Amino acid sequence: MGVTIYDIANSADVSIATVSRVLNGSSSVAVKTKAKVLESARILGYVPNPSARSLAQKKVNVVSAIVPVMTTYFFMEVLRGVQDILSGSDLDLLIFSSDRLANIDDQIQRALHPGRSGGALLFSVPVNQQRIDMLGRSDIPVVLVDSEHQNFDSISINNEHGGHLAVTHLLERGCRKIGLIMGHEKSVPASKRMVGYKTALRDNNIPVDDRIIIECADERTDGFTERDGYVAMNELLDRGIDLDAIFVTSDIQALGAMHAAKDRGIAIPQDLAVVGFDDIQVSSHIGLTTIRQPMFEMGRQAANRLLTRIEANEMVPLTTQTVFVPKLIERESTQVRVGVENIHV
Amino acid sequence: MGVTIYDIANSADVSIATVSRVLNGSSSVAVKTKAKVLESARILGYVPNPSARSLAQKKVNVVSAIVPVMTTYFFMEVLRGVQDILSGSDLDLLIFSSDRLANIDDQIQRALHPGRSGGALLFSVPVNQQRIDMLGRSDIPVVLVDSEHQNFDSISINNEHGGHLAVTHLLERGCRKIGLIMGHEKSVPASKRMVGYKTALRDNNIPVDDRIIIECADERTDGFTERDGYVAMNELLDRGIDLDAIFVTSDIQALGAMHAAKDRGIAIPQDLAVVGFDDIQVSSHIGLTTIRQPMFEMGRQAANRLLTRIEANEMVPLTTQTVFVPKLIERESTQVRVGVENIHV
DNA sequence: GTGAAAGCGCTAACAT
DNA sequence: ATGTTAGCGCTTTCAC
Numbered sequence: 001m002g003v004t005i006y007d008i009a010n011s012a013d014v015s016i017a018t019v020s021r022v023l024n025g026s027s028s029v030a031v032k033t034k035a036k037v038l039e040s041a042r043i044l045g046y047v048p049n050p051s052a053r054s055l056a057q058k059k060v061n062v063v064s065a066i067v068p069v070m071t072t073y074f075f076m077e078v079l080r081g082v083q084d085i086l087s088g089s090d091l092d093l094l095i096f097s098s099d100r101l102a103n104i105d106d107q108i109q110r111a112l113h114p115g116r117s118g119g120a121l122l123f124s125v126p127v128n129q130q131r132i133d134m135l136g137r138s139d140i141p142v143v144l145v146d147s148e149h150q151n152f153d154s155i156s157i158n159n160e161h162g163g164h165l166a167v168t169h170l171l172e173r174g175c176r177k178i179g180l181i182m183g184h185e186k187s188v189p190a191s192k193r194m195v196g197y198k199t200a201l202r203d204n205n206i207p208v209d210d211r212i213i214i215e216c217a218d219e220r221t222d223g224f225t226e227r228d229g230y231v232a233m234n235e236l237l238d239r240g241i242d243l244d245a246i247f248v249t250s251d252i253q254a255l256g257a258m259h260a261a262k263d264r265g266i267a268i269p270q271d272l273a274v275v276g277f278d279d280i281q282v283s284s285h286i287g288l289t290t291i292r293q294p295m296f297e298m299g300r301q302a303a304n305r306l307l308t309r310i311e312a313n314e315m316v317p318l319t320t321q322t323v324f325v326p327k328l329i330e331r332e333s334t335q336v337r338v339g340v341e342n343i344h345v
Numbered sequence: 346m347g348v349t350i351y352d353i354a355n356s357a358d359v360s361i362a363t364v365s366r367v368l369n370g371s372s373s374v375a376v377k378t379k380a381k382v383l384e385s386a387r388i389l390g391y392v393p394n395p396s397a398r399s400l401a402q403k404k405v406n407v408v409s410a411i412v413p414v415m416t417t418y419f420f421m422e423v424l425r426g427v428q429d430i431l432s433g434s435d436l437d438l439l440i441f442s443s444d445r446l447a448n449i450d451d452q453i454q455r456a457l458h459p460g461r462s463g464g465a466l467l468f469s470v471p472v473n474q475q476r477i478d479m480l481g482r483s484d485i486p487v488v489l490v491d492s493e494h495q496n497f498d499s500i501s502i503n504n505e506h507g508g509h510l511a512v513t514h515l516l517e518r519g520c521r522k523i524g525l526i527m528g529h530e531k532s533v534p535a536s537k538r539m540v541g542y543k544t545a546l547r548d549n550n551i552p553v554d555d556r557i558i559i560e561c562a563d564e565r566t567d568g569f570t571e572r573d574g575y576v577a578m579n580e581l582l583d584r585g586i587d588l589d590a591i592f593v594t595s596d597i598q599a600l601g602a603m604h605a606a607k608d609r610g611i612a613i614p615q616d617l618a619v620v621g622f623d624d625i626q627v628s629s630h631i632g633l634t635t636i637r638q639p640m641f642e643m644g645r646q647a648a649n650r651l652l653t654r655i656e657a658n659e660m661v662p663l664t665t666q667t668v669f670v671p672k673l674i675e676r677e678s679t680q681v682r683v684g685v686e687n688i689h690v
Numbered sequence: 691g692t693g694a695a696a697g698c699g700c701t702a703a704c705a706t
Numbered sequence: 707a708t709g710t711t712a713g714c715g716c717t718t719t720c721a722c
Contacts, residue, residue, distance in 0.1 A: 002459055002484075004699055015709045020701060030707060045482075049460030051399035052699030055714045060396065062439075073626075076421050083442050093440045094407075097428050114347055115394030115715080139347070255630060282627045285600060349715055360693045365717060375691060397715030400698045460699080 003044045011040040023048065054115065061090055063306060064111035064120045067097045068104060072224065072252065073280040074295055075123060078145060081299020082121065089307060091118070105131070112138040119306045121145055126188060141309035145302045147188055148321055153309065155302045155322045159189045162291040162326035163196020164203075166247045166275040169289070169328055171204050173336045175245035175273055179212040181232045181257055182249040183223035190223070190249045193277060197247055212241055216253060229256030237264060243272060245334075251276035251283045251290055258288070258333075274333040277326075287332030294324050348389045356385040368393070399460065406435055408651060409456035409465040412442045413449060417569065417597065418625040419640055420468060423490060426644020427466065434652060436463070450476070457483040464651045466490055469567075471533060486654035490647045492533055493666055498654065500647045500667045504534045507636040507671035508541020509548075511592045511620040514634070514673055516549050518681045520590035520618055524557040526577045526602055527594040528568035535568070535594045538622060542592055557586055561598060574601025582609060588617060590679075596621035596628045596635055603631070603678075619678040622671075632677030639669050 005019040012019070014033060021029050022037040029037075040046075054060045065082065067075050079093075086093055094117060096107040104125065111120050117140060124146040125131065132149060135142050144154035170178050180197050183190035198208050214236045216223030229248060233256065236243075248254035254276035258268055266272050276283060279292035301322055308317055350364040357364065359378060366374050367382040374382075385391075399405040410427065412420050424438075431438055439462060441452040449470065456465050462485060469491040470476065477494060480487050489499035515523050525542050528535035543553050559581045561568030574593060578601065581588075593599035599621035603613055611617050621628060624637035646667055653662055 002699095006699080016700080017702085017710075018708055021708085024701080026702085028707070033707080047454060047458040047460075049400075049458065049699050051396040051405065051460050052714090053701075054396035055394075055400055055716090056699075056701040058701095058714065073418075083440075087443070093442075095428075095438045095440055097438075098432070109392060113392040113394065115392075115396050282630055285627055285631050347715095351715080361716080362694075362718080363692060366692085369717080371717085373691070378691075394715050397698090398717075400700090401715075401717040403698065403717095 002049065003046045004049070005046075007044055008037060008040045008046055011044060012036045058114075060115060060118045062092045062094050062117045063303075063310075064094045064096055064117040065123065066104070066107055066111055066120060066125065067095065067123045068125070068222070069097060074146075074278060074293070077295035078123070078299035078302070081296040081301075082303040083299075084296070085300050085303035085307065091307075091310075105134070108134060112140055112142070114139045119143070119310045121302055121306060122147070124189070126186060141306060143302050143306045143309070145298060148323075150321075151319065153305045153320055153322075155298050155305065155324075156189075157293050157298070157324040157326045159192035159326075160196040160199070162277060162293075163193035163247070163249075164200045165196070165326065165328045166193075166277065166291050167197050167200035168203075169330070169334060170245045170247065170273060170275060171200065171206070173245070173273060173334055175336065176206065177209075177212065177241075177243050177245070178206075179236055179241075179243045179246040180214070180249075181229060181236065181246060181253060182213070182215050183228075183253065184217060185215050187222055187224075193247075193249045209241075211239060212236065212243060224250050224252055226252050226256035226259075229253030230260045231256070233257035233260035234264075237261075237266075245273040245275070245336075247275050247277075249277050251278040251280045251288060254288055254290070255282065255286070258286070269333050269336050273336050276333075279329050283329075284331070289331045289334040290329050291326045292329050293326055298324060347394065348391045349394070350391075352389055353382060353385045353391055356389060357381045403459075405460060405463045407437045407439050407462045408648075408655075409439045409441055409462040410468065411449070411452055411456055411465060411470065412440065412468045413470070413567065414442060419491075419623055419638070422640035423468070423644035423647070426641040426646075427648040428644075429641070430645050430648035430652065436652075436655075450479070453479060457485055457487070459484050464488070464655045466647055466651060467492070469532075469534070471531060486651060488647050488651045488654070490643060493668075495666075496664065498650045498665055498667075500643050500650065500669075501534075502638050502643070502669040502671045504537035504671075505541040505544070507622060507638075508538035508592070508594075509545045510541070510671065510673045511538075511622065511636050512542050512545035513548075514675070514679065515590045515592065515618060515620060516545065516551070518590070518618060518679055520681065521551065522554075522557065522586075522588050522590070523551075524581055524586075524588045524591040525559070525594075526574060526581065526591060526598055527558070527560050528573075528598065529562060530560050532567055532569075538592075538594045554586075556584060557581065557588060569595050569597055571597050571601035571604070574598030575605045576601070578602035578605035579609075582606075582611075590618040590620070590681075592620050594622050596623040596625045596633060599633055599635070600627065600631070603633070614678050614681050618681050621678075624674050628674075629676070634676045634679040635674050636671045637674050638671055643669060 005016045008019045009016045022034050096111050098104045098107050119141045122144050127149045144152050148154035148156050182194050214232045216228035216232050276288050276290040279290045283290050350361045353364045354361045367379050443449045443452050464486045467489050472494045489497050493499035493501050559577045561573035561577050621633050621635040624635045628635050
């Protein structure tokens with residue numbers, strides 16, 4: 001196989017223990033010996049065997065990220081933040097991305113084994129009691145991203161506030177009949193955004209009309225796709241109810257929704273104002289007003305949190321719930337009053 | 346730590362060897378014993394320790410993907426293809442993403458250790474002799490993605506042809522003064538796209554004018570960012586040379602370039618036609634004509650190739666170079682003749 | 691069909 | 707300061 005510490009020990013004429021000590025900088029070694037070992041290691045091109053090391057140390061220099069479908073910009077950005085932190089450590093990143101929501105529990109099971117990873121990041125996982133039990137039984141630290149639970153560290157945003165922000169903005173713009181296109185009803189973030197939507201309406205004494213609320217019900221995708229938005233928008237418009245604005249619980253769905261509107265000759269924002277959620281890269285280019293999630297920063301926080309927990313030896317850090325406050329990004333898709341017609345780049 | 350085969354052996358009242366046999370389905374075990382072991386394993390909630398297994402087997406069920414900056418849509422899409430294949434195996438995906446091009450060799454070094462991964466996917470790595478030697482010395486299979494070399498399996502596209510396609514399209518549209526914004530000159534794909542650009546011009550008896558060729562020279566990002574495109578476009582326009590079209594070697598740079606043009610009151614496509622490269626998600630939304638790379642499919646191919654090599658025991662498969670043919674996707678940014686003004690969704 | 695035992699590469703006491 | 711040695715959890719001969 002590869003070069004081992006035995007080879008180095010031979011070459012440098014010392015014991016493997018000494019080699020190990022030099023390589024780990026643990027206890028003190030004579031300067032001269034150290035140099036000799038290092039030199040041999042360099043010449044032989046030694047690279048440590050992580051499996052052997054993990055086995056001996058009973059700890060693994062790997063963190064797992066469990067991501068439901070690696071498709072989206074959201075996960076990519078968060079993962080980028082995670083890498084940003086991890087690159088400063090000696091931890092490697094293992095990606096578990098289940099295309100099917102069904103087998104996510106198997107993945108969690110595998111990822112959480114202490115022999116597999118030293119810590120895990122769980123992305124957008126709906127937390128039910130069974131999962132909580134499973135996670136609780138695990139010996140390795142877990143950080144929830146984009147979902148939350150009392151028993152675990154979590155990084156998320158205030159979705160309800162985000163929904164509220166979006167709708168309040170629309171109301172300020174003079175809109176009164178505001179529709180809602182939301183992701184799968186089981187999605188906790190989507191549901192919370194809906195709560196914000198309803199609260200904002202009630203705060204302004206506008207009745208909530210269930211007929212202009214529509215859910216993307218695709219089982220596989222969680223409803224967060226362009227196609228889902230397209231379909232939902234068409235269904236909504238088919239109902240023939242008058243609308244002057246629409247809040248969509250994700251930008252990617254908003255893209256599809258806008259497309260559907262365009263296909264029917266509905267002008268945005270003149271005929272229909274639109275607010276999305278996330279602020280993905282496309283959004284700035286097509287002038288979509290949206291609620292921004294600080295994805296990169298969320299990734300960094302999550303990784304940092306996990307690191308402190310992994311490195312904590314004696315006193316275990318207290319559990320924290322970090323909630324970012326989303327921000328309204330105003331663009332052309334809600335410039336209702338102004339006679340804007342060219343909203344592209 | 347976790348449940349081990351010793352626990353199962355105790356519980357099922359057999360030896361650990363038998364447990365191992367059952368779990369691996371290697372040699373034959375009495376049906377009854379097998380059931381007993383399986384049952385114990387289930388009850389105890391056994392999950393194998395991958396480090397121990399790797400160490401004993403001298404092989405690792407992990408494949409590494411070495412990606413320069415996980416930022417881009419390109420890598421994400423390809424990785425999605427990779428995952429699509431990997432999810433059908435028992436291999437885990439380890440991501441090495443170096444934010445700095447400098448330490449990419451360290452990452453390769455680590456990733457290629459047979460104790461770390463059973464195979465590696467190298468993304469967009471400029472292959473120099475030193476790297477070839479390093480890869481050649483490695484015992485584990487390597488597949489190059491978005492770069493190529495005789496000694497290794499590779500998946501890429503015909504970049505030269507792509508550049509040719511782009512420029513030919515522009516010429517057919519009546520453009521004659523076609524500028525070029527390319528990524529970092531060291532980027533092999535960018536260089537090849539430039540070759541295609543030049544060839545297409547020569548094929549049509551149009552002289553190549555170096556003054557309207559500009560390179561994004563950012564050391565860190567490889568030049569493939571929106572910001573780089575923005576800067577390059579401005580620099581190019583500052584030269585004051587008349588242009589009726591521009592070919593940009595990536596969509597992401599094209600976005601920046603279009604933005605710069607817009608800031609100067611240059612209308613696209615009326616004043617300037619634009620062709621990008623990649624066909625990232627945004628492109629369809631802003632009507633950018635581009636050259637499409639089948640990213641998802643490239644990822645699948647790469648993963649498949651790696652799998653066959655990893656699984657090949659006796660006869661080693663021959664080295665193959667898979668080259669996809671890119672495709673022109675025509676959109677509004679090159680509708681020069683037509684009086685289009687609303688190119689957004 | 692099953693058990694005993696060696697060993698994968700490394701770390702971490704425990705000696706010296 | 708350095709060497710010896712016992713595992714870490716698992717696979718894999720080699721016996722029986």
